[in-house]
Amino acid sequence: MSIPSNGARHEHGIGARSYSARKLQHLPLFLQRQQPEFEKIFEVVDAMPLDDTHCHLVTDRDAVTSPKRFLERISLAGYPVPFYFPEGVYERWLNGDEATKHALDRQYDIQSKVDDMTYHLAQSVFIKFLTKELAQFFGCDANLEAVIEARNDRGRNYWGYVNSLFRDVNLENIIHDTGYMEGVGKQEIETFEKAIEPCRSHRIARIEAIQEELFGLDVGFEEFESRYTARLLDIMDGEGNHGKKSVGMKSYLLPDIGLIRPLYDRKIASDSWRELRRTFAERSTMDREAAANVTKDLCRYTFTLTLEECLKRDLPMQIHTGDGEAPYVILRNQDPFYLEEVVRFDKDSLLRMPKIIPLHAGYPSVGKASWLSHLYPNCYFELSIMTPFVHQSLYERYKQVLEAVPISKVLFASDNYHVPELFWISGRWAKRYLSQTLTDYVVGGSLTTEEALEAARMILYKNNRSLYKLGK
Ligand SMILES: [Zn+2]
Numbered sequence: 273m274s275i276p277s278n279g280a281r282h283e284h285g286i287g288a289r290s291y292s293a294r295k296l297q298h299l300p301l302f303l304q305r306q307q308p309e310f311e312k313i314f315e316v317v318d319a320m321p322l323d324d325t326h327c328h329l330v331t332d333r334d335a336v337t338s339p340k341r342f343l344e345r346i347s348l349a350g351y352p353v354p355f356y357f358p359e360g361v362y363e364r365w366l367n368g369d370e371a372t373k374h375a376l377d378r379q380y381d382i383q384s385k386v387d388d389m390t391y392h393l394a395q396s397v398f399i400k401f402l403t404k405e406l407a408q409f410f411g412c413d414a415n416l417e418a419v420i421e422a423r424n425d426r427g428r429n430y431w432g433y434v435n436s437l438f439r440d441v442n443l444e445n446i447i448h449d450t451g452y453m454e455g456v457g458k459q460e461i462e463t464f465e466k467a468i469e470p471c472r473s474h475r476i477a478r479i480e481a482i483q484e485e486l487f488g489l490d491v492g493f494e495e496f497e498s499r500y501t502a503r504l505l506d507i508m509d510g511e512g513n514h515g516k517k518s519v520g521m522k523s524y525l526l527p528d529i530g531l532i533r534p535l536y537d538r539k540i541a542s543d544s545w546r547e548l549r550r551t552f553a554e555r556s557t558m559d560r561e562a563a564a565n566v567t568k569d570l571c572r573y574t575f576t577l578t579l580e581e582c583l584k585r586d587l588p589m590q591i592h593t594g595d596g597e598a599p600y601v602i603l604r605n606q607d608p609f610y611l612e613e614v615v616r617f618d619k620d621s622l623l624r625m626p627k628i629i630p631l632h633a634g635y636p637s638v639g640k641a642s643w644l645s646h647l648y649p650n651c652y653f654e655l656s657i658m659t660p661f662v663h664q665s666l667y668e669r670y671k672q673v674l675e676a677v678p679i680s681k682v683l684f685a686s687d688n689y690h691v692p693e694l695f696w697i698s699g700r701w702a703k704r705y706l707s708q709t710l711t712d713y714v715v716g717g718s719l720t721t722e723e724a725l726e727a728a729r730m731i732l733y734k735n736n737r738s739l740y741k742l743g744k
Pocket residue numbers: 326327328449687
């Protein structure tokens with residue numbers, strides 16, 4: 273206790289100068305040591321290959337855009353804008369002539385709601401920072417109008433532009449989820465996959481996409497079950513994922529029901545199927561929670577069936593966690609700890625430990641997702657959504673992840689959707705801020721420089737390749 277109080281008294285005396293001088297001396301020294309170490313690490317990391325373990329395809333519908341439309345398409349809070357209005361209304365407004373627009377505005381006040389939304393989106397640090405980064409890439413002025421003008425210019429050869437973004441961050445493998453494609457199919461997937469070559473494309477399929485094909489069928493439960501299984505096996509072992517095999521599966525169940533308990537009981541599942549048949553006609557106008565309750569047990573059953581098949585083949589299951597496409601998902605259900613029962617997947621007193629990848633870093637519950645991965649050896653950790661949307665804070669977030677999760681389980685991903693800039697900015701920032709995080713460990717003495725570089729290789733591509741058995 274005596275030391276701080278002496279120090280405090282010295283603040284007013286001659287001793288104070290030497291105390292603060294020592295403090296000041298210490299800081300620049302620390303920075304002087306950190307800066308060259310960062311540059312050394314970053315130079316190597318920036319040139320590394322990159323694998324994206326969870327993302328969605330790009331189509332040419334955003335080849336030409338406007339600042340407002342770009343904000344809407346790239347922002348998590350912006351892209352579900354159609355869901356703020358009754359079904360089909362927003363699309364009619366967007367594609368309608370002046371008279372249609374005017375009539376719909378009078379009824380739903382769409383223009384002013386969209387203006388309000390894009391105004392706030394434009395005021396985010398993420399967009400301001402992204403604008404500067406893109407301006408540097410295009411060599412144009414650092415404002416959104418100039419950036420979109422330069423982008424539209426490149427949009428005349430859109431696939432060439434997309435390819436240049438991939439090359440700039442050195443993307444070598446992507447695993448894209450075909451469960452969110454805005455209504456396009458096989459041909460658009462192939463166009464996209466061709467455009468990003470030599471980057472190799474792999475696909476995963478969503479349980480919900482199979483269910484969507486089958487939930488409308490007026491058949492008995494047994495018939496549903498056998499059709500579901502046939503589709504699933506074709507996706508996993510045949511070419512059922514739009515002409516290709518799936519390297520894993522994806523589930524979107526968590527936001528619907530919260531805690532996922534595996535279900536093996538066919539009787540309970542068939543009761544749920546019958547309830548779905550009874551209420552099917554009203555489904556599109558039902559309250560979202562009520563609709564999720566109807567199919568809850570049926571979906572627990574299809575989930576369990578799917579995870580059993582993944583386990584047999586040692587295929588990973590990606591599960592939507594954290595994040596949240598407001599306004600249609602139930603945010604409170606997305607807690608990473610609600611995945612504990614499927615991570616365990618215990619049966620007959622045995623924990624069977626399928627490979628589970630909670631998505632989106634569990635954001636904003638990053639600490640909980642990290643802790644789940646720390647405790648269960650078969651639970652991985654994926655960095656998307658948090659990457660790129662927390663921008664400069666990625667430096668702190670990556671530290672939060674690495675304080676608990678083994679390096680061997682962390683997987684880079686962008687969750688790219690709609691516009692290709694999300695692939696690019698995620699790669700750019702992941703390499704930069706991961707280097708900054710790793711520099712801290714080197715300067716602090718917890719990793720050697722070589723260990724830090726190996727950690728970057730593992731997180732950016734090696735872990736993905738070994739988990740999905742993609743080869744070197
Ligand atoms: Zn996704």
